[in-house]
Amino acid sequence: MATPDSQDLAARERILKHMNADHQDSVQRYIEHLRNASFFQVRDARMTDISLTEMRIRYSGKEAVIPFEPPMKSMRDARERLVQMDQDALQALGRSDITVTKFIPCYVHPGHLFNFSQCLVTFIAFSRPSHFKPGSLLFDNLLYRTPSFASFCLKIQPFLIGIMVAIHAFEAAGMAKRLRKHGLTPLQMTWWLWVATCFIEGITSTWRLDGLVDQKRKEKEAKKH
Structure with a gap:
C-alpha cells in the first residue's frame, strides 16, 4: 500500500512534468507577474519543485521561491491553486487567456x-x-x-x-x-x-x-x- 509520503512524491513529479511540458507559458507568467521579470528573462523558466507551502522556479540562472498563501492542504489542491495564480497573473499583466501559437498565411x-x-x-x-x-x-x-x-x-x-x-x-x-x-x-x-x-x-x-x-x-x- 502506498504511503501518504509516496503519494505526495508521485503527485509532485506529475505536477512538475505536466507544468513544464504543457503549461510553460503559465510558469513564465508566474515569474513575470511575481518577480517583475521580462519576457527574455523567463524564456527558459521551469518549475523545479512544489510542496504544500511553496513552488520553486528556475529562470535565467536564478531560482524564485514562491510561497502559497495560505498553504495547500494536499497536493490535490495544486491544480486549482496554480490555475488561480495563472488567472491572477493574466489579469495583472493585461494578457488574454487565449494563447496564439501558430501563424495564418x-x-x-x-x-x-x-x-x-x-x-x-x-x-x-x-x-x-x-x-x-x-x-x-x-x-x-x-x-x-x-x-x-x-x-x-x-x-x-x-x-x-x-x-x-x-x-x-x-x-x-x-x-x-x-x-x-x-x-x-x-x-x-x-x-x-x-x-x-x-x-x-x-x-x-x-x-x-x-x-x-x-x-x-x-x-x-x-x-x-
Whole structure:
C-alpha cells in the first residue's frame, strides 16, 4: 500500500512534468507577474519543485521561491491553486487567456492574398525613384508605354513610400502589442511572421489574427460544456 509520503512524491513529479511540458507559458507568467521579470528573462523558466507551502522556479540562472498563501492542504489542491495564480497573473499583466501559437498565411484568404500582393508590389516599385526612369526593368518593360504615368509616379514616390512605411509600421507595432497579449514574443518565429506580414499588408493580417483568436475561444468554451 502506498504511503501518504509516496503519494505526495508521485503527485509532485506529475505536477512538475505536466507544468513544464504543457503549461510553460503559465510558469513564465508566474515569474513575470511575481518577480517583475521580462519576457527574455523567463524564456527558459521551469518549475523545479512544489510542496504544500511553496513552488520553486528556475529562470535565467536564478531560482524564485514562491510561497502559497495560505498553504495547500494536499497536493490535490495544486491544480486549482496554480490555475488561480495563472488567472491572477493574466489579469495583472493585461494578457488574454487565449494563447496564439501558430501563424495564418495570407494565401488562405483570396482577398487577403490580393491585398498582400498589391502592397508588396507597391513597396518594391516605389522603394527607389530610379524604378520610374529609363534603364530600369520596370520602366523598360512596362512604363515606357505610358511615360506621363511614369513621370507622375516619380514625383509622388518619396511621399507615397514615406506614408506607406509610416502607416504600416504603426500597424505592425499594433500587431506586436496584440501578439504580446496572446503570449507571443520576438523570441518566437511565429511572432516575426505575424509582424512582418502585417508590415506588408496591414489590416488584413489583423483580421486573420482576430479570426484565429475567436476560433480558439469558441473551442475553449466548447470544452467547458
